[in-house]
Amino acid sequence: MLILSPSHYNKIMVSLIMFLLSMASQTLAVNVALSTETDKIALLVLKDKLTNGDPHALSSWNESLHFCAWEGITCSRRHMRVSALQLQNQYWGGTIAPSLGNLTFLRVINLTNINLHGEIPREVGHLKRLQFLGLSNNNLHGEIPIEMINCSSLEVIIMWQNNLTGKVPSWLGSMMQLTHLGLAVNNFVGSIPPSLGNLSSLEALSLGVNHLEGRITPALGRLSNLKFLSLSSNNFSGQVTPSLYNLSNIQVLDFARNHLMGTLLSNIPLAFPNLKMFTCGGNRFIGTFPSSISNLSELQLFDISVNNFHGPISPTLGSLHKLQIFNVGHNRFGNGRDHDLDFLFSLTNCTQLQNLDFYENYLGGVLPDIIGNLSTNLVLLDMALNQISGRIPEGIGKLVNLATLDMEENFLGGTIPDSMGKLKNLGELWLSENKFYGNIPLVIGNLTMLSDVDLSSNEFEGLIPFTLGYCTNMQKFSASENNLSGNIPNQTFGNQQGLIQLLLYSNSFTGPIPSDLGNLNHLSILDLQDNKLIGEIPTRLSACTALTELVLERNSFHGSIPSFLGSLLSLEILDLSNNNFSSTIPHELVNLTFLSMLNVSFNHLYGEVPVGGVFNNVTAISLVGNKDLCGGIPQLNLPACPMLPSQKRSLKKRVILFIAFGGVLISFVAFISIYLFKKKAKNLYTTSLALQYGYVKVSYRELHQATNGFSSSNLVGTGSFGSVYRGILVHFERPVAVKVLNLQTRGASKSFMAECKALGKIKHRNLVSILTCCSSVDYKGNDFKAIVFEFMPNGSLETLLHNAIEDSESTNMSLNLMQRVNIALDIAFALDYLHNGSGEAVVHCDVKPSNVLLDNEVVAHLGDFGLARLIHGDACRSSSNHASSSAIKGTIGYIPPEYGAGSPVSVEGDMYSYGILLLEMITGKKPTDSMFGEGLSLHNFCNMATLDGITEIVDSRLLIPIDHQEGRVTQQQNMEDTIQECLVSFASIGVACSQEFPNQRMSIKDVITELLAIKQKLSC
Known part of the structure; x- marks a missing residue:
């Protein structure tokens, strides 16, 4: 038996330990290498799916860099594994690959606003270390996968603004680390699962804008740390559960737009001492005003509009020094007597107030002078549909930032104070249905930002002030049902190039229609009925091609009904009744395909009633009171039109002359043709x-x-x-x-x-x-x-879109959205005329921004007809169109795909080019941009954006910067919503026009209708 000495034994043990350590380190190195290679492979697969295989996207994700240095990637220092993936605010439109589940060290995923579609992969459930999951503002669909229950470390889940469906998962209640749960703006159904009451760490819960229903579960009252709760825009019913009044840390409480009922807790500050925003508008709450809110020193927004509250509004609101929005509109406050408006005295201490709404109540009494002492930050003041009396105080002129003033449908009277002329930011002024009298003041001309004015149903008298012509931003003006008189002045409304509606009916205006109304190429409604106007309809009105309603009844117009009315192809209502017109009815009116009401009754019209168009619908036309009319469709029961003897003789003479001179004419034409042919x-x-x-x-x-x-x-x-x-x-x-x-x-x-x-x-x-x-x-x-x-002094549309100054006098002008809509309409009107209104159909063949020229007023003119083709009748839609040739007509990027396959030119081809032009206008990108290729085109790029994320693709100059300060809600945000909606509509038109197959493309008349609707929405 070998006995080792202690020294030998120690040496052997040391050697053995060193060997084992060496083996372990080699094994660890192999495992680390394998793990990091797994992350790299997973990322490359993820890239391909996220970016739809776009080779230009995520260019740093390549072999030349370690994946920890790739864009959007963060690695843990110890293991060199991927710990964070943050690729927000892109526009790839891809999907989430299941390989995401292989990145098992992930703690943060932020894929916000990259236009994702598809479902959330189940493999996300492998990420047990995950703490933050941000997938908001995408187009994801399907249900939240149950496998996510394994992600027990999650603290933040933000999935708002997708298309997720199913019920809110009850298993979310087991994720005890959650502090933020955002599922708003989806398509969730069912009720709120009571299990969410287990999330004791939850600070923010957002379930608004879904399809949730039933009662609000009392379990939410257990969320003692909750600061933000939004349940708005669902179908919740019943009373607010009393347990919610246990949420003493709440700062934002939003129940708006549901079916809730009952009363609110009278002592809100005791329940919610930290409350900053409270909104329950659009429900069925009853009871009196909760006067105790005056103790909420942090309150910024208070909205209880559109309910059934009653009684007085508390006069003790002056302590709310941070209050910005106060909306109690559409309730039953007040009793139509004095002191109903006493609450306004206390609001003069709220120096941050921006929006004050108490419209549609029963508030009475005299409007107090202290209205002028309200906050100079006030942007909106809405007191419409009440029983308020008195005059507009002179102090109104102190509210220098006021943009909207709505006093309509009250008992206000007196004259308009000159101090109103100080409101230089006023854009909307609504004073209709009151008892105002006197002249419309000259100082109205100082309000150059005015876009919408309604003075109707008052007792104004005198002339329309010439200074109104200085309000060149005007889009809607109504002074109907007053006592105004004199001529409608020239060079007043004619200067308002953006005017859409002009309503002056039921006054005592005299003289003719001003000819300069022909300058209003965007005018949609012109109503001058029930006045004392004379003369003929001016020819210059033929330029008002956007007119949808022309109402001239009960005046003293005479002469002929002009044939140019038949070229106003957008007309829907034409009322010329109760005048002195003496002529035949122009046959051109049959061209008005949108015309749904034609009234020419009680004139002195004679002759044959046309057949076709609106004349084939007896319920849409009125001809009574014209005893000399004949013909028309049988249902009109008019006598047949006789042929007079003179007409018979004239016809006989024409036949003889035609026979006699026919041969001479043919000989003459032949002679001229030969002569021109031989001309050298x-x-x-x-x-x-x-x-x-x-x-x-x-x-x-x-x-x-x-x-x-x-x-x-x-x-x-x-x-x-x-x-x-x-x-x-x-x-x-x-x-x-x-x-x-x-x-x-x-x-x-x-x-x-x-x-x-x-x-x-x-x-x-x-x-x-x-x-x-x-x-x-x-x-x-x-x-x-x-x-x-x-x-054209403003050059081409291409120049303005792409900021290229073509000559020394051009200006680097940035086109806003309204201007782009107007330009799109101008081009549409031009194409409609070419395709449908000029006898022979004309196909332009080269519609593109460089062929759109802009005059001094930024009115668009389509030019360069070097490739144009004249086509007879429906031949433009025929496969045997003789105007086609072997050469492809047009410019690369704008040429419709069928031209490349040899199809003939057609109006549908022009519509394709027009659609691409619209998409270029909204994105600021040419169809030949380097980003397009390998399956991605301008059409596809925009088609995906119309589903979600429109703001990520549009020209940045079309977006309004918004103040995103926490808790701040401004009128500008409402404007942003409208603009985004209009941007989506505009892009959708471009996508519809540029479909691959001609028969799927939008017609030009439908385009005009849609663009006019967008314009109307922007003007509001």
Whole structure:
């Protein structure tokens, strides 16, 4: 038996320990390497799914960098494993790959606002270390996977604004570490699970804007740490459970827009001493005003509107020094007597007050002078639909930040104080249905921000002040049902280019309709009925192509019913009754496909009633009181139209003359054709183009002088077939644009002839007007061809969209959303005219921003008809269209896909190009942008955004910056909601127009209707 000495034994043991440590370290190194490789593989799979395989996305995720240095990745120092994944605010539109579950060291996941779709993978349940999960503002659907119950370390779950469905999981009540649970703005159903009452650490619970129902569970009263509770916009019913009054730490309490009933706790401050925001509007609560809220020193927002509260409003609110919004509208406060408005005295101490709403109650008494002592921060003051009397105090002028003043439907009277002229920020002024009298004050012209004014149903008298013309932002003006008189002044409403509604009915106006109303190309409603107006309908109203309602009944208009009314294709209501019109009914009115009401009764009309359009609907037309009408459809029961003897003789003569001179005419035409065919001098033949369409003839010498010898300083742009110069011609008062064709370019001569031919046959306010053309030789004897147009000082739409200054006089002007909607409408009106309103259908073939030119008033004009095709009737939709050719017509990015496959040009092709143009207008991105390719196009890019995340793709200049200070709710936020809704609608139109298949594309008339609706919404 071998006996080891102690020294030998120690050496052997040391060697053995070193061997074991070496083996362990090698094993640990292998395991670490395997683990990190697992994370890397999982991330690469995740990238492919999140970004839809976009090679340009997450460019740092490559082999040249360790994955811990990749964008959005944080690793733990000890294990070098992924501990945080934060990739918010992107626009990839991908899905969450199941490989996410392999990142088992993850503590933070933030994939907010990256347009995710698909479901939340079950593999998330593998992430037992996960503490923060942020998936909000995406398009995820399906139920929350039950496997997440394993993520017991979760502290924050934020999934609001998705399309998640099913019930709120009851197993969430087992996640004892949760401090924030946000599931608002989804499609959850069922009731609130009582198990949520177990979450003793919960500080914020947001379940608003879902489809939850039933009673609010009493279990929520156990959440002693809760500071934020939002249950708004659901279907909760019954009374508020008393247990909620145990939430002594609550700061935000939101029950708005449910079916709750009962009374509120009288002593709210005792229950909620830290309350900052309280809203229960839009329910069925009853009881009196909780006067104890005056003890809530932190209160910023108080909204109990649209309920059934009654009694007086507490006059002890002056201690609420942080109050910003106070809304008690649409209740039953007050009794129509004095002292109902005493609460206003205390509110003068609330110096932060911005919104004050007490509309639609029973508040009476005289409006106190102290109204002018309210906070100078006040933006909105709404006291409409009450029983308030007295005058508007002079002190109103102190509220210098007031943007909305609504006093309609009260018993107010007196004159409008001149101090109102100090409200320079006032945009909305509603004083209708009161007892105001006197003149509309001249100081109204100081309020240049006014956009919506309603003075109707009062006792105003005198003239419309000329100073109203200074209010150039006006969109709606109503002074109907007053005692106003005199002429409707010229150069007043005509200066208000954005005016949409003008209502002056039931007054005593005299004189004619001002001709400058023809400047109002956005006017939708013009109601002048029941006045003493005379004269004829001015021809310039033909430019008001956006008109939907024209009401002129009960006046003294005379003359003919103008045929141009048939070109106002948006008309829905036309009332010319009870006047002195004496003519036939224009047959052109049958073109008004949207017309649902036509009243021409009680005039002196005669002759045949047209057949077709609105005339085929007996319930939509009124013809009574015109005894000399005949014909029409049988249901009208009018006599047949006789042929008079003179008509018979005239017809006989015309037949004889036609036979006699037919041969001579044919011979003459043949002679002229042969003569022109044999003409050798090109310049004599082509110069006659100018005379053919009635243009002033212009020579090469004149154009050379007008453009400084076609100098580069006069160059304003270049195109496919030539260059455009600015010039001054003696024949015209304004600058002109001279398009000089580069005849060396193939197709330039054909483009010249096509453009002259197209523009010679069509005229419309939204088409670039051709002034003349020139085909001659230059000083070197070379052929020269040029077309002269109106000069558009604001350049092209492309220039303004992409901030490129094309000449020294251009301005880097940023187009706002309303301007872009107006431009889109202008182009739509132009296309509607080309496709449907000019006899022969014209297909433009090259609709794009560089071919849209803007005049001084930023009115859009569609130009460059070098590729245009004239098509007869429905041939534009026929597969055998003879206007097609083997060459693809248009510009890359805007060419419809069917043209590439050899299909003929069509109006649907123009609609595709127009749709791409709209998407470029809203995103600020060209269809040829480098980001598009490999399956992603501008159309697809926007199509995904219309479902969710519109603000992430739009041109940033269209978004309003919002103050996101905690607890701050401003009128600007409401504006942002409206703008986002309009942005989605605008983008949806562009997507609908640029569908792949022609028969799926939106029609131009539907486009006009939708754009007008957007415009109306923006104007409100």
